[in-house]
Amino acid sequence: xxxxxxxxxxxxxxxxxxxxxxxxxxxxxxxxxxxxxxxxxxxxxxxxxxxxxxxxxxxxxxxxxxxxxxxxxxxxxxxxxxxxxxxxxxxxxxxxxxxxxxxxxxxxxxxxxxxxxxxxxxxxxxxxxxxxxxxxxxxxxxxxxxxxxxxxxxxxxxxxxxxxxxxxxxxxxxxxxxxxxxxxxxxxxxxxxxxxxxxxxxxxxxxxxxxxxxxxxxxxxxxxxxx
Amino acid sequence: xxxxxxxxxxxxxxxxxxxxxxxxxxxxxxxxxxxxxxxxxxxxxxxxxxxxxxxxxxxxxxxxxxxxxxxxxxxxxxxxxxxxxxxxxxxxxxxxxxxxxxxxxxxxxxxxxxxxxxxxxxxxxxxxxxxxxxxxxxxxxxxxxxxxxxxxxxxxxxxxxxxxxxxxxxxxxxxxxxxxxxxxxxxxxxxxxxxxxxxxxxxxxxxxxxxxxxxxxxxxxxxxxxxxxxxxxxxxxxxxxxxxxxxxxxxxxxxxxxxxxxxxxxxxxxxxxxxxxxxxxxxxxxxxxxxxxxxxxxxxxxxxxxxxxxxxxxxxxxxxxxxxxxxxxxxxxxxxxxxxxxxxxxxxxxxxxxxxxxxxxxxxxxxxxxxxxxxxxxxxxxxxxxxxxxxxxxxxxxxxxxxxxxxxxxxxxxxxxxxxxxxxxxxxxxxxxxxxxxxxxxxxxxxxxxxxxxxxxxxxxxxxxxxxxxxxxxxxxxxxxxxxxxxxxxxxxxxxxxxxxxxxxxxxxxxxxxxxxxxxxxxxxxxxxxxxxxxxxxxxxxxxxxxxxxxxxxxxxxxxxxxxxxxxxxxxxxxxxxxxxxxxxxxxxxxxxxxxxxxxxxxxxxxxxxxxxxxxxxxxxxxxxxxxxxxxxxxxxxxxxxxxxxxxxxxxxxxxxxxxxxxxxxxxxxxxxxxxxxxxxxxxxxxxxxxxxxxxxxxxxxxxxxxxxxxxxxxxxxxxxxxxxxxxx
Numbered sequence: 001x002x003x004x005x006x007x008x009x010x011x012x013x014x015x016x017x018x019x020x021x022x023x024x025x026x027x028x029x030x031x032x033x034x035x036x037x038x039x040x041x042x043x044x045x046x047x048x049x050x051x052x053x054x055x056x057x058x059x060x061x062x063x064x065x066x067x068x069x070x071x072x073x074x075x076x077x078x079x080x081x082x083x084x085x086x087x088x089x090x091x092x093x094x095x096x097x098x099x100x101x102x103x104x105x106x107x108x109x110x111x112x113x114x115x116x117x118x119x120x121x122x123x124x125x126x127x128x129x130x131x132x133x134x135x136x137x138x139x140x141x142x143x144x145x146x147x148x149x150x151x152x153x154x155x156x157x158x159x160x161x162x163x164x165x166x167x168x169x170x171x172x173x174x175x176x177x178x179x180x181x182x183x184x185x186x187x188x189x190x191x192x193x194x195x196x197x198x199x200x201x202x203x204x205x206x207x208x209x210x211x212x213x214x215x216x217x218x219x220x221x222x223x224x225x226x227x
Numbered sequence: 228x229x230x231x232x233x234x235x236x237x238x239x240x241x242x243x244x245x246x247x248x249x250x251x252x253x254x255x256x257x258x259x260x261x262x263x264x265x266x267x268x269x270x271x272x273x274x275x276x277x278x279x280x281x282x283x284x285x286x287x288x289x290x291x292x293x294x295x296x297x298x299x300x301x302x303x304x305x306x307x308x309x310x311x312x313x314x315x316x317x318x319x320x321x322x323x324x325x326x327x328x329x330x331x332x333x334x335x336x337x338x339x340x341x342x343x344x345x346x347x348x349x350x351x352x353x354x355x356x357x358x359x360x361x362x363x364x365x366x367x368x369x370x371x372x373x374x375x376x377x378x379x380x381x382x383x384x385x386x387x388x389x390x391x392x393x394x395x396x397x398x399x400x401x402x403x404x405x406x407x408x409x410x411x412x413x414x415x416x417x418x419x420x421x422x423x424x425x426x427x428x429x430x431x432x433x434x435x436x437x438x439x440x441x442x443x444x445x446x447x448x449x450x451x452x453x454x455x456x457x458x459x460x461x462x463x464x465x466x467x468x469x470x471x472x473x474x475x476x477x478x479x480x481x482x483x484x485x486x487x488x489x490x491x492x493x494x495x496x497x498x499x500x501x502x503x504x505x506x507x508x509x510x511x512x513x514x515x516x517x518x519x520x521x522x523x524x525x526x527x528x529x530x531x532x533x534x535x536x537x538x539x540x541x542x543x544x545x546x547x548x549x550x551x552x553x554x555x556x557x558x559x560x561x562x563x564x565x566x567x568x569x570x571x572x573x574x575x576x577x578x579x580x581x582x583x584x585x586x587x588x589x590x591x592x593x594x595x596x597x598x599x600x601x602x603x604x605x606x607x608x609x610x611x612x613x614x615x616x617x618x619x620x621x622x623x624x625x626x627x628x629x630x631x632x633x634x635x636x637x638x639x640x641x642x643x644x645x646x647x648x649x650x651x652x653x654x655x656x657x658x659x660x661x662x663x664x665x666x667x668x669x670x671x672x673x674x675x676x677x678x679x680x681x682x683x684x685x686x687x688x689x690x691x692x693x694x695x696x697x698x699x700x701x702x703x704x705x706x707x708x709x710x711x712x713x714x715x716x717x718x719x720x721x722x723x724x725x726x727x728x729x730x731x732x733x734x735x736x737x738x739x740x741x742x743x744x745x746x747x748x749x750x751x752x753x754x755x756x757x758x759x760x761x762x763x764x765x766x767x768x769x770x771x772x773x774x775x776x777x778x779x780x781x782x783x784x785x786x787x788x789x790x791x792x793x794x795x796x797x798x799x800x801x802x803x804x805x806x807x808x809x810x811x812x813x814x815x816x817x818x819x820x821x822x823x824x825x826x827x828x829x830x831x832x833x834x835x836x837x838x839x840x841x842x843x844x845x846x847x848x849x850x851x852x853x854x855x856x857x858x859x860x861x862x863x864x865x866x867x868x869x870x871x872x873x874x875x876x877x878x879x880x881x882x883x884x885x886x887x888x889x890x891x892x893x894x895x896x897x898x899x900x901x902x903x904x905x906x907x908x909x910x911x912x913x914x915x916x917x918x919x920x921x922x923x924x925x926x927x928x929x930x931x932x933x934x935x936x937x938x939x940x941x942x943x944x945x946x947x948x949x950x951x952x953x954x955x956x
Contacts (some may be wrong), residue, residue, distance in 0.1 A: 009470075
């Protein structure tokens with residue numbers, strides 16, 4: 001299975017994602033933002049970081065990079081595109097997934113483990129996962145998901161919410177919401193479910209010496225689904 | 228402008244120093260030249276008050292590849308790998324503008340590390356604020372934390388450990404010390420020594436602006452009520468550009484184009500160009516019209532003294548210019564050939580085809596002033612005699628509540644949750660432990676790092692305090708299972724022109740030196756920050772020690788959370804009941820006099836090495852050193868982290884329970900062991916003549932201290948975790 005991780009100026013989780021993908025069997029290639037064409041891939045990842053310093057709205061500059069046209073075409077043709085953290089912000093800015101990401105509720109960067117609920121399994125990312133509650137890691141300043149009421153209705157009608165913040169029992173109450181996201185939303189799909197944007201970093205949870213191993217489940221399952 | 232003595236004084240130079248400049252040049256300097264002298268001769272750059280004493284520190288050892296004098300120190304961690312590290316202060320700017328001051332402190336120290344070819348793998352910081360009652364404290368704390376996070380998070384380097392304290396002596400002068408560790412191959416280390424004639428001098432990175440002009444001079448002066456006016460001397464950080472600069476430099480460094488490289492930190496283009504030429508015993512010629520500037524019509528004076536961030540100066544091999552330019556173009560960074568190396572041994576500056584300055588480099592470096600300042604010795608204070616009856620009025624649980632929620636003991640989660648501590652995917656011990664630990668990517672090795680200071684002890688008796696901080700650093704490394712290798716130090720003091728403050732400096736340095744020598748724990752880098760005072764009041768002497776240690780197998784790492792019910796808890800090292808200068812004495816008894824706890828270097832070394840021996844034999848499940856707040860504070864934190872309780876044994880010691888639990892004798896650790904290993908542990912400790920107490924055993928949810936005193940884990944947590952969160956919200 002081939003994957004591609006895009007490096008934008010200011011990306012800083014690109015190496016971590018490269019390491020994780022290779023660990024679970026992908027043959028990953030790093031792609032420079034200024035390239036025209038994506039290499040042949042089964043999965044394209046927009047990694048975390050601070051593309052262009054996030055000096056304008058997070059992800060907005062990167063969404064206009066040269067490579068993004070090719071990424072958008074790939075997504076429109078049904079290819080799997082996953083954006084993590086800043087990658088999610090880039091997806092939102094490029095219109096591949098609906099909504100926006102605002103600053104965290106308390107206007108502070110948050111770096112910690114959180115529980116998330118994944119019960120939407122009718123998609124290539126989470127199909128066959130044999131549990132619902134995962135411990136993932138978040139590290140962001142702008143992860144407060146927001147959209148209009150109309151958008152929300154459409155998102156829910158199409159079953160596009162991918163991940164919710166919750167507690168260790170899978171309860172998705174407001175008090176388990178770390179950043180103020182609407183409806184505890186931590187990740188979202190496009191209509192076709194081939195594009196996934198999420199704030200948590202599964203690539204930081206791939207080794208029991210690190211924050212935990214739930215990322216390993218995710219990647220192992222993902223590559224099996226693609227195979 | 229014709230230069231005179233008054234203008235020199237306005238530049239922070241002394242009358243005698245100005246005279247010396249005229250003598251050395253055999254003429255009166257012009258304004259640009261005077262600016263250069265003032266930048267090179269200020270305390271921050273020249274170490275004129277400290278050099279004499281710093282020379283006495285042990286700086287070499289088997290593992291030391293590079294000691295002080297370069298951008299950072301370098302130690303050998305085997306297999307061809309090396310760690311580059313340094314700590315540096317950014318105190319003055321952080322008080323004036325906390326966000327930018329702290330942010331650029333972090334940016335500056337990272338640049339020092341990647342200048343040497345190392346990729347930064349961990350950041351740490353030691354930050355000190357005024358009393359929590361002081362009206363400025365909250366905003367300063369918030370600004371500094373946001374600034375450190377804003378820069379480090381964007382760079383994608385994890386912030387793995389730190390230290391925060393509050394003391395009224397920092398009301399007018401906060402301290403922000405930032406430390407970075409980088410990883411490099413031993414044969415790919417870059418230095419700042421230029422070599423060869425007519426080699427191109429390259430400027431890369433951000434453009435030069437008018438920010439930070441005279442930053443280093445500002446850092447070499449005391450504060451007064453007009454300090455707010457100095458805001459324009461604070462630099463503005465751009466972590467995004469620094470991230471690009473890091474990647475571009477490392478890409479260029481992979482080849483063999485670079486002869487010497489130096490970041491433009493304090494005193495910007497001035498000190499970087501002079502330092503490279505001086506080390507290579509060469510001259511340097513710069514055409515200032517070629518320097519990329521942010522604003523038009525910047526004068527030579529401004530260009531030379533700007534402290535704009537994210538800039539590097541490189542001496543390149545001839546013929547490599549195009550290759551280098553291609554890399555910097557790829558990363559959208561400015562690249563300009565601004566001069567060349569020469570054989571004149573002068574720095575020569577040209578602007579609009581005119582020579583605007585020419586100064587012999589040795590006058591700026593070797594001939595810079597060095598002072599043997601007067602200093603006063605601090606006598607060891609007399610011990611307080613605390614009557615046993617006095618303890619009777621205290622209830623242990625109440626005292627424990629106060630101690631655990633004390634600003635200097637309480638959990639700092641509110642701070643470190645704002646720092647990305649997991650990026651790079653190798654952080655195996657997060658903030659909140661004894662040391663932060665990161666794996667050496669792709670290997671079984673890990674690096675532990677800690678930053679410590681004990682201003683109270685240093686204030687009470689600088690010599691003992693200096694020793695103590697080094698020992699504390701050593702203990703924090705050992706507690707996670709790392710073998711201590713070397714330290715970096717950031718020496719924060721008041722004015723060297725005051726005998727008391729200078730005395731504090733001299734004796735702290737002496738203490739640091741003695742401990743480092745004995746523990747074979749050399750100093751490989753560091754910096755000195757004097758003039759941390761407002762009007763006449765200086766801070767408590769605050770040397771921050773950044774310690775680094777190596778673990779050959781990261782799977783042997785130890786953490787401080789209690790692991791298993793029925794395991795035994797031991798205190799390693801002797802408890803003598805020293806309460807003077809303890810948190811208990813100062814905050815509960817309100818007794819601020821007396822000596823700090825004594826340091827016995829033999830015991831320190833013996834106890835520490837014995838702990839490492841136990842860890843090597845897989846006999847230790849959990850370890851934590853005993854520091855401020857005594858045994859019970861250490862044990863409480865182990866309970867909180869492990870969500871387990873402890874039942875104390877009936878005491879066998881001949882002192883009051885309060886003395887035993889809250890005293891701050893040094894060289895001690897609390898460990899958890901499996902009961903079946905007790906014999907083996909005792910045999911090793913006995914063989915090494917290490918004193919230990921059997922403190923108790925691990926139980927579920929409660930801390931049972933004696934028949935009358937029981938505290939639940941939830942109570943311990945609420946004492947410890949709430950204060951800072953509530954204070955900040």
